[in-house]
Amino acid sequence: MTGDDANDGAGDAGRPRDRRSTALRATGLTLAGALVLGIAAAGWAYWHLNSNIKSVDINSALGEDRPPRAVTTPSGSATASPLPTGSLNILVLGSDSRSGKENQALGGGDSEGARSDTAMVVHLDAGRTKATVVSIPRDTLVTRPSCPLSSGGSTAVAYHAMFNSAYSVGGPACAVKTVESLTDVRMDHYIEIDFSGFTKLVNALGGVTVTTDEDIADDDSHLTLKAGTHHLDGKQALALARTRHGIGDGSDLGRIGLQQKLVKSLLEQIASTDLLTDPAELYRVADSVTASLTTDTGLDSLTDLMSLGQSLKGLSAGQVRMVTMPVVPAPSDSNRVVADEPEASDLWKSLR
The missing domain is CATH 3.40.630.190 (LCP protein)
Structure with a gap:
């Protein structure tokens, strides 16, 4: 077996791993893209609804x-907000x-x-x-x-x-x-x-x-x-x-x-x-x-x-x-x- 043959064999053996790696990267990029789009959509929806509201001071x-304002008794709740x-x-x-x-x-x-x-x-x-x-x-x-x-x-x-x-x-x-x-x-x-x-x-x-x-x-x-x-x-x-x-x-x-x-x-x-x-x-x-x-x-x-x-x-x-x-x-x-x-x-x- 020549050195070239050995390299070819190693390449063949590596292709499944390469395909799996490529698929994983593609999946990761797709999920990341979907996440970014989801966040962007949610952000746009919030901005859109917010900008809909007109106000008067x-x-x-x-x-x-x-x-006078009504006297408000503070809530006894221990929650942060x-x-x-x-x-x-x-x-x-x-x-x-x-x-x-x-x-x-x-x-x-x-x-x-x-x-x-x-x-x-x-x-x-x-x-x-x-x-x-x-x-x-x-x-x-x-x-x-x-x-x-x-x-x-x-x-x-x-x-x-x-x-x-x-x-x-x-x-x-x-x-x-x-x-x-x-x-x-x-x-x-x-x-x-x-x-x-x-x-x-x-x-x-x-x-x-x-x-x-x-x-x-x-x-x-x-x-x-x-x-x-x-x-x-x-x-x-x-x-x-x-x-x-x-x-x-x-x-x-x-x-x-x-x-x-x-x-x-x-x-x-x-x-x-x-x-x-x-x-x-x-x-x-x-x-x-x-x-x-x-x-x-x-x-x-x-x-x-x-x-x-x-x-x-x-x-x-x-x-x-x-x-x-x-x-x-x-x-x-x-x-x-x-x-x-x-x-x-x-x-x-x-x-x-």
């Missing part, structure tokens, strides 16, 4: 001339913003600007296992305080003003200040969702089931439903939330009753949907919600919203109480209402 706009457990008040607005083609197609506001179509104060009890949601009729006559304007200066105090005019003239900061003036309750956070976002959220959850007590036929909201149980898609659910002329006496109080049913049904739908087991579904819902959210700067990141959501894991739909601020017809206008005292003040006092 309510605290800077309003300063310290506000009701305990979830918040103190009581919390959140002003939640549904706006009829006309921004974007989707909102316009769904019946958003006119050229004079968006209005707060729905206003709810969400009070979370200490421990976050019970909640009270108080609806404020948008037709309530209030004293609208002087509000700062983003362009500089401020609005004048307005007496006997419609409650939902606050958002129209001064945006979120004025809406918060007007609610705090009306209730003497500090709003710890602010969350606003527009028509498009609400519709997408309902669709992402697979619709919502609601039972109505009477037939509905409202030409304004374009909703027609027989009394009974219905599974609604996003557009139908939005129409239900806006319906007022097709039920009862056509007042805002009838619409609030429908909105409260809808909120309870949505909470039950969310509770029955295990989003954590389906990352794709979770992302789709999160994308739908964050794309149409405006919050205060204390909730303007995915981390902040997730922390709030996780702190509510012990809160069930059955422990959410839905009420409406007590009102009576306004002496000056039977089509408007004013706070019914002292019942209204007693309600707000219970949330401080």
Whole structure:
């Protein structure tokens, strides 16, 4: 056997090892690539959801001339990052913003600007296992305080003003200040969702089931439903939330009753949907919600919203109480209402 023959034999014997080594390297590179892509995708998804959220610096706009914050008792948890457990008040607005083609197609506001179509104060009890949601009729006559304007200066105090005019003239900061003036309750956070976002959220959850007590036929909201149980898609659910002329006496109080049913049904739908087991579904819902959210700067990141959501894991739909601020017809206008005292003040006092 020559030296060349020996070298050839060694080469033949080495080829299986070379092939195995090459295969292992290829597998390792593939796994590493997949890991990098997975991390990049997760990073992009977080960045995308984070960048979806719009925010307003309510605290800077309003300063310290506000009701005091609730006293929070620190959690006794020994974990490194305990979830918040103190009581919390959140002003939640549904706006009829006309921004974007989707909102316009769904019946958003006119050229004079968006209005707060729905206003709810969400009070979370200490421990976050019970909640009270108080609806404020948008037709309530209030004293609208002087509000700062983003362009500089401020609005004048307005007496006997419609409650939902606050958002129209001064945006979120004025809406918060007007609610705090009306209730003497500090709003710890602010969350606003527009028509498009609400519709997408309902669709992402697979619709919502609601039972109505009477037939509905409202030409304004374009909703027609027989009394009974219905599974609604996003557009139908939005129409239900806006319906007022097709039920009862056509007042805002009838619409609030429908909105409260809808909120309870949505909470039950969310509770029955295990989003954590389906990352794709979770992302789709999160994308739908964050794309149409405006919050205060204390909730303007995915981390902040997730922390709030996780702190509510012990809160069930059955422990959410839905009420409406007590009102009576306004002496000056039977089509408007004013706070019914002292019942209204007693309600707000219970949330401080």
